[in-house]
Amino acid sequence: MTAPRKEEVAMMCPRCAWQEVRRLAVSPVAGVWEVLQCARCLYAWRTTEPDRRTRRESYPQAFRMTRADIDAARELPAVPPLREGA
Amino acid sequence: MAYDDLRSFLTALDEQGQLLHVAEQVMPEPDLGAAANAASRLGSGAPALYFDDIAGFTSARVALNVHGSWANHAVAMGMPATTSTREQVEEFVRRWEDFPVPPERRADPPFAENALEGDEVDLFSVLPLFRLNDGDGGFYVDKAAVVSRDPQAPDDFGKQNVGVYRMQVKGRDRLGLQPVPMHDIALHLDEAERAGEDLPVAIALGNDPMISIVAGTPLAYDQSEYEMAGALRGAPAPIATAPLTGFDVPWGCEVLLEGVVEGREREIEGPFGEFTGHYSGGRSMPVVRVDRISYRTDPVFESLYLGMPWTEVDHLIGPATCVPLYQQLKEAFPEVRAVNAMYTHGLLAIVSTAKRYGGFAKAVGLRTMTTPHGLGYCKLVIVVDEDVDPFDLPQVMWALSTKVNPAGDLVNLPGMSVLELDPGSQPPGISNKLVIDATTPVAPDARGHYSQPVADLPEAAAWVGKLQELMSRK
Ligand SMILES: [Zn+2]
Numbered sequence: 434m435t436a437p438r439k440e441e442v443a444m445m446c447p448r449c450a451w452q453e454v455r456r457l458a459v460s461p462v463a464g465v466w467e468v469l470q471c472a473r474c475l476y477a478w479r480t481t482e483p484d485r486r487t488r489r490e491s492y493p494q495a496f497r498m499t500r501a502d503i504d505a506a507r508e509l510p511a512v513p514p515l516r517e518g519a
Numbered sequence: 520m521a522y523d524d525l526r527s528f529l530t531a532l533d534e535q536g537q538l539l540h541v542a543e544q545v546m547p548e549p550d551l552g553a554a555a556n557a558a559s560r561l562g563s564g565a566p567a568l569y570f571d572d573i574a575g576f577t578s579a580r581v582a583l584n585v586h587g588s589w590a591n592h593a594v595a596m597g598m599p600a601t602t603s604t605r606e607q608v609e610e611f612v613r614r615w616e617d618f619p620v621p622p623e624r625r626a627d628p629p630f631a632e633n634a635l636e637g638d639e640v641d642l643f644s645v646l647p648l649f650r651l652n653d654g655d656g657g658f659y660v661d662k663a664a665v666v667s668r669d670p671q672a673p674d675d676f677g678k679q680n681v682g683v684y685r686m687q688v689k690g691r692d693r694l695g696l697q698p699v700p701m702h703d704i705a706l707h708l709d710e711a712e713r714a715g716e717d718l719p720v721a722i723a724l725g726n727d728p729m730i731s732i733v734a735g736t737p738l739a740y741d742q743s744e745y746e747m748a749g750a751l752r753g754a755p756a757p758i759a760t761a762p763l764t765g766f767d768v769p770w771g772c773e774v775l776l777e778g779v780v781e782g783r784e785r786e787i788e789g790p791f792g793e794f795t796g797h798y799s800g801g802r803s804m805p806v807v808r809v810d811r812i813s814y815r816t817d818p819v820f821e822s823l824y825l826g827m828p829w830t831e832v833d834h835l836i837g838p839a840t841c842v843p844l845y846q847q848l849k850e851a852f853p854e855v856r857a858v859n860a861m862y863t864h865g866l867l868a869i870v871s872t873a874k875r876y877g878g879f880a881k882a883v884g885l886r887t888m889t890t891p892h893g894l895g896y897c898k899l900v901i902v903v904d905e906d907v908d909p910f911d912l913p914q915v916m917w918a919l920s921t922k923v924n925p926a927g928d929l930v931n932l933p934g935m936s937v938l939e940l941d942p943g944s945q946p947p948g949i950s951n952k953l954v955i956d957a958t959t960p961v962a963p964d965a966r967g968h969y970s971q972p973v974a975d976l977p978e979a980a981a982w983v984g985k986l987q988e989l990m991s992r993k
Contacts, residue, residue, distance in 0.1 A: 448656075457691065458641075458643035458644075461575065461576055462574075466574075466575045468643065470690075474801075475657065475695075475788075476656055476657060477657035477658060477688070477689070479547060479548055481546060481547070481575070482650065483549060493654070495654070496798075502801060506787055507947070508785050509700075510705055510805075512712060515713060515714075516713040519713065519714045519715040
């Protein structure tokens with residue numbers, strides 16, 4: 434795996450309220466938007482999206498995610514057993 | 520008319536009045552998703568959408584709803600935009616018979632114009648990525664052809680798979696991948712993971728319209744999508760050799776990503792608004808590491824909107840879903856007349872058949888569920904008589920309302936397989952399945968009172984012609 438090239442920005446994940454957020458991209462036209470990503474639930478958003486997608490207080494309950502949700506997420510597909518000798 | 524790349528298809532759509540160039544500046548969100556969502560509500564003649572002024576981008580080009588109507592699907596097939604759905608499906612079946620048509624390998628693919636490798640790899644620098652639905656976990660690549668090979672048979676051209684799998688963009692060189700267990704890439708990944716290895720993949724974005732159609736088609740495991748593309752487009756499919764993986768990829772693609780599905784890795788993915796009209800939920804899914812990006816200069820980023828059906832994906836996959844079911848049923852039961860499996864990828868299928876004897880229609884329904892595609896879909900199968908057109912839903916509803924007595928016409932099977940995305944399945948991937956026998960009972964099945972049907976008058980056919988002519992003179 435290549436080393437993550439992450440830049441920390443002070444912000445809260447709208448979906449899971451985690452405070453480690455990294456910058457994935459900035460707009461080719463300087464200063465228009467940034468794309469941010471939560472380091473825990475991997476939710477990604479553009480800073481110019483509507484509040485319902487970018488602000489914790491406006492983020493819909495139905496789409497929120499917790500640490501427990503992440504830990505309980507089912508594997509799809511499940512990792513198979515290693516073949517003998519592999 | 521066979522198109523060798525996305526651009527020539529967009530030109531053809533434009534010439535036929537089926538491409539809407541949105542010239543005003545739009546926001547990447549929510550405008551692009553909302554516009555494609557809206558296009559899918561415009562009915563059978565909806566146009567493709569083309570955007571080239573998106574806030575914050577300098578040279579972004581985005582095409583949406585490219586296959587998003589029956590008119591566009593007809594143009595993709597080289598047929599008049601006004602061709603009826605049933606005629607399009609019948610022509611699809613006819614061309615399918617020409618399989619296999621060997622591909623044509625070409626040098627100098629347009630995607631060789633530019634490349635990023637290693638640390639330079641940055642999906643965001645090449646693709647104008649954006650979000651579709653409010654609850655999506657992020658930005659998605661949802662209309663790409665993913666090429667993989669069977670690790671046990673890497674030189675078997677037929678077992679090389681080309682499929683559409685949704686991919687969440689999780690980093691500059693990182694994608695989440697959803698391989699549904701019924702699909703071929705899941706078999707390839709399973710082999711690689713049992714051996715403790717990564718699975719190399721090549722991901723082609725922005726393809727000629729037939730590659731997108733065959734990549735969404737449920738072919739047999741050892742059937743080549745390229746050889747089917749040749750049959751369906753009526754000319755050999757142009758392919759090129761991918762520079763990093765050596766895989767066979769669509770020659771005309773706009774962007775080619777190459778890398779590996781990291782073996783034995785899973786990571787939180789989703790949710791994503793799916794073709795079922797429901798979100799998929801967050802699951803722990805495989806991850807792709809992108810090691811190389813090749814791309815045409817100023818690539819067109821093609822994407823599709825997914826959400827409450829019908830949307831583009833239903834037009835893209837609809838005819839293709841009907842054909843293998845029709846053909847596989849026909850092998851066992853020549854009495855089968857037509858199959859309409861266009862609803863939610865065939866979670867519901869309608870089969871028209873003649874009968875040999877009492878109970879026969881139920882057997883046809885059961886066989887539908889045990890075809891390779893039926894195993895993951897075909898949760899509800901409605902079987903209708905040979906004179907009912909399964910594409911004419913008022914006729915189907917007539918059959919349901921008059922031919923069905925729940926006392927003897929429902930076959931309810933517990934514990935059957937279905938794809939996990941079916942929101943009704945419990946646990947995910949397991950569901951009851953139901954055959955509804957909406958055919959007229961034949962001997963020795965003697966239920967009901969069906970001996971006195973009302974037939975069209977013998978003179979009615981002539982009157983149809985006469986009335987049509989009078990209308991056309993108005
Ligand atoms: Zn989060």
